[in-house]
Amino acid sequence: MKKILIIGATSAIAEVTARIFAARGEALFLVARNAERLQAIKADLDVRGAVRTATATLDVADVAAQQAIIDQAERELGGLDIVLIAHGTLSDQGECEKSVAALRREFEVNALSTMALLTILANTFEARRTGTLAVISSVAGDRGRQSNYVYGAAKAAVTAFLSGLRQRLAKSNVDVLTIKPGFVDTPMTANVANKGALWAKPDAVAAGIVRAIDKRRNVVYLPGFWALIMLVIKHIPEAIFKKLKL
Amino acid sequence: MSAIGTSWGRYPHARQAVVPLHWRDAALPSTEGNMLPYGNGRSYGDVCLNDGGTLLHTRGLDRYIAFDPASGILRCEAGVLFADILDFAVPRGWFLPVTPGTRFVTVGGAIANDVHGKNHHGAGTFGEHLLRFELLRSDGTRIECSPTQHADLYSATIAGLGLTGVIVWAEFRLLRIASPWMAQETRRFANLGEFFALSAQSERDYAYTVAWIDCAASGDSFGRGLFFRANHAPVTAATRTPRQRRLAVPFTPPFSLINGLSLRAFNELYFRRAREGNAIVHYEPYFYPLDAVGEWNRIYGPRGFLQYQCVVPPAAAEAAVTELLKRIAASGTGSFLAVLKVFADRAPAGILSFPRAGTTLALDFPNRGAATFSLLDRLDDIVAAAGGAVYPAKDARMSGVRFRQYFPHWQSMLPRIDPKFSSGFWRRVME
Numbered sequence: 001m002k003k004i005l006i007i008g009a010t011s012a013i014a015e016v017t018a019r020i021f022a023a024r025g026e027a028l029f030l031v032a033r034n035a036e037r038l039q040a041i042k043a044d045l046d047v048r049g050a051v052r053t054a055t056a057t058l059d060v061a062d063v064a065a066q067q068a069i070i071d072q073a074e075r076e077l078g079g080l081d082i083v084l085i086a087h088g089t090l091s092d093q094g095e096c097e098k099s100v101a102a103l104r105r106e107f108e109v110n111a112l113s114t115m116a117l118l119t120i121l122a123n124t125f126e127a128r129r130t131g132t133l134a135v136i137s138s139v140a141g142d143r144g145r146q147s148n149y150v151y152g153a154a155k156a157a158v159t160a161f162l163s164g165l166r167q168r169l170a171k172s173n174v175d176v177l178t179i180k181p182g183f184v185d186t187p188m189t190a191n192v193a194n195k196g197a198l199w200a201k202p203d204a205v206a207a208g209i210v211r212a213i214d215k216r217r218n219v220v221y222l223p224g225f226w227a228l229i230m231l232v233i234k235h236i237p238e239a240i241f242k243k244l245k246l
Numbered sequence: 247m248s249a250i251g252t253s254w255g256r257y258p259h260a261r262q263a264v265v266p267l268h269w270r271d272a273a274l275p276s277t278e279g280n281m282l283p284y285g286n287g288r289s290y291g292d293v294c295l296n297d298g299g300t301l302l303h304t305r306g307l308d309r310y311i312a313f314d315p316a317s318g319i320l321r322c323e324a325g326v327l328f329a330d331i332l333d334f335a336v337p338r339g340w341f342l343p344v345t346p347g348t349r350f351v352t353v354g355g356a357i358a359n360d361v362h363g364k365n366h367h368g369a370g371t372f373g374e375h376l377l378r379f380e381l382l383r384s385d386g387t388r389i390e391c392s393p394t395q396h397a398d399l400y401s402a403t404i405a406g407l408g409l410t411g412v413i414v415w416a417e418f419r420l421l422r423i424a425s426p427w428m429a430q431e432t433r434r435f436a437n438l439g440e441f442f443a444l445s446a447q448s449e450r451d452y453a454y455t456v457a458w459i460d461c462a463a464s465g466d467s468f469g470r471g472l473f474f475r476a477n478h479a480p481v482t483a484a485t486r487t488p489r490q491r492r493l494a495v496p497f498t499p500p501f502s503l504i505n506g507l508s509l510r511a512f513n514e515l516y517f518r519r520a521r522e523g524n525a526i527v528h529y530e531p532y533f534y535p536l537d538a539v540g541e542w543n544r545i546y547g548p549r550g551f552l553q554y555q556c557v558v559p560p561a562a563a564e565a566a567v568t569e570l571l572k573r574i575a576a577s578g579t580g581s582f583l584a585v586l587k588v589f590a591d592r593a594p595a596g597i598l599s600f601p602r603a604g605t606t607l608a609l610d611f612p613n614r615g616a617a618t619f620s621l622l623d624r625l626d627d628i629v630a631a632a633g634g635a636v637y638p639a640k641d642a643r644m645s646g647v648r649f650r651q652y653f654p655h656w657q658s659m660l661p662r663i664d665p666k667f668s669s670g671f672w673r674r675v676m677e
Contacts, residue, residue: 037269040269040270040311041309043309043310044309044310047310047334048310048334190266
């Protein structure tokens with residue numbers, strides 16, 4: 001039985017991932033903002049076979065409250081083997097271009113809060129010399145695009161942070177997994193019309209996350225074909241890239 | 247999966263806004279036009295369509311709420327698929343109390359159409375196994391309904407075609423099983439008389455009975471078919487779970503692949519190659535043979551198909567089924583899968599429940615336009631004259647006059663329908 005902490009447990013990808021863990025009989029500690037929805041997910045995971053589930057509410061941007069929640073998770077489960085950090089908001093790019101407050105808010109939720117959590121978790125995992133820190137970043141962090149570069153820049157910060165953390169924790173046998181989903185059909189992206197062939201279901205992404213954790217991978221694109229797409233996008237020369245409508 | 251906002255028969259076409267529902271505590275959206283819940287789009291015609299309005303896509307309501315492993319009582323959100331319940335329940339020794347011929351229906355859809363299966367003679371419809379559900383109305387009220395609480399809304403919502411509000415969650419009783427296997431016996435019958443005799447003598451000892459009938463046969467072969475009767479098997483020596491082949495129809499061919507010639511050839515082969523006798527089969531191929539072929543509805547081409555399922559009362563059954571089959575055989579159309587089953591005489595769970603005492607016949611027709619519609623109107627004449635009914639979940643074309651004949655209590659629905667809810671089907675039959 002693995003002891004698993006999930007931050008942002010009411011996100012669609014996190015919820016489906018938690019179902020896979022529950023069916024395996026793992027123990028789960030779920031953290032999100034909305035208590036009622038956490039309860040709905042907890043009940044579902046209990047039925048599906050989770051050995052133990054517990055929940056706590058947290059606004060991740062409230063960095064000062066993070067330590068207490070992590071301590072609570074450690075206490076409730078008797079330690080931690082895996083942490084999945086899955087919270088996030090899809091920034092309103094237009095608003096972030098007009099308002100520095102909106103820009104700061106996006107960075108606090110999508111970058112700073114994650115790095116703060118990882119700072120606390122890295123120290124306990126490093127001391128314990130085992131476990132996995134799995135974090136949902138995004139393909140958007142691979143290269144800034146005019147349509148969502150604030151979100152992309154926040155995710156780029158997370159990706160770079162994870163890369164460094166991975167090097168540091170490798171010596172302590174702690175796995176750091178960077179998860180880069182492409183387009184996923186979730187409530188967060190409900191406003192996107194005309195979802196084409198590049199869009200994946202949360203189930204497929206969740207199965208990929210569990211597989212990557214099991215296989216102790218470093219970086220995964222989900223679905224896998226995004227590795228190829230981003231390879232191409234990253235290598236387009238700036239002189240051409242700046243004229244594209246991506 | 248097919249696009250959200252289409253039905254399984256791919257006819258008729260409808261344009262509507264789609265709003266996904268994800269959380270059972272959330273309110274319904276405010277819409278300008280009217281709304282209709284849409285589950286997994288496995289009903290055939292327009293009971294799940296709402297041209298010009300909004301569909302509330304319920305698949306995101308897919309959480310379990312509680313399961314009691316001692317009693318087998320399951321409570322879950324209404325967007326959970328029967329397929330998911332089977333994956334969950336069968337390894338724990340439980341099965342769906344009633345299941346239609348596809349496992350890709352939602353719990354909400356199963357209630358709203360009050361689905362039945364091969365065990366109707368013993369177990370009735372899905373609605374008969376419900377204990378309670380929550381209904382969310384457009385005015386924001388949430389009403390827990392059961393046979394003793396809001397009983398009027400309870401019986402209006404079972405088979406209520408989604409018109410009374412959104413079913414948010416439901417609680418029902420599962421069936422205890424000893425293994426995932428079915429003990430099945432196959433028997434050939436030469437004519438309808440033999441079918442009725444086999445049916446009558448199988449009802450007591452077999453939980454599941456159904457027949458395939460050769461709807462293309464005429465002359466001496468008229469009325470021939472295969473009778474399948476089965477029970478859940480006890481723990482057996484069979485342990486190898488079959489790997490179900492995952493075929494799929496990869497694209498829609500430009501015309502229907504089902505025509506008079508291919509139909510007669512298929513049926514001849516199917517009848518002759520059938521192996522009579524006993525077999526142990528896994529529940530998946532037994533209950534859901536067509537689920538193994540993804541998007542099989544595409545074989546009928548871009549114009550789609552019409553499914554016709556009717557029931558005719560016992561006294562008139564043999565004569566009416568004979569007349570229906572003759573009419574169909576003479577038309578040279580019809581489908582490979584024509585199904586015949588005897589329903590028991592049970593109190594209906596819902597005001598608009600389709601199953602009733604008598605014999606039910608179901609088959610598909612490729613949509614060939616006016617010729618198909620006129621044939622189905624002639625079949626309606628036979629069904630109406632016999633005092634029978636046609637199944638709304640399969641229908642895309644019955645007239646309002648026929649609907650009101652088939653469902654004489656339809657007026658009891660009117661005060662219970664949510665004023666903001668409607669469907670393509672409902673507007674059609676209320677004309």
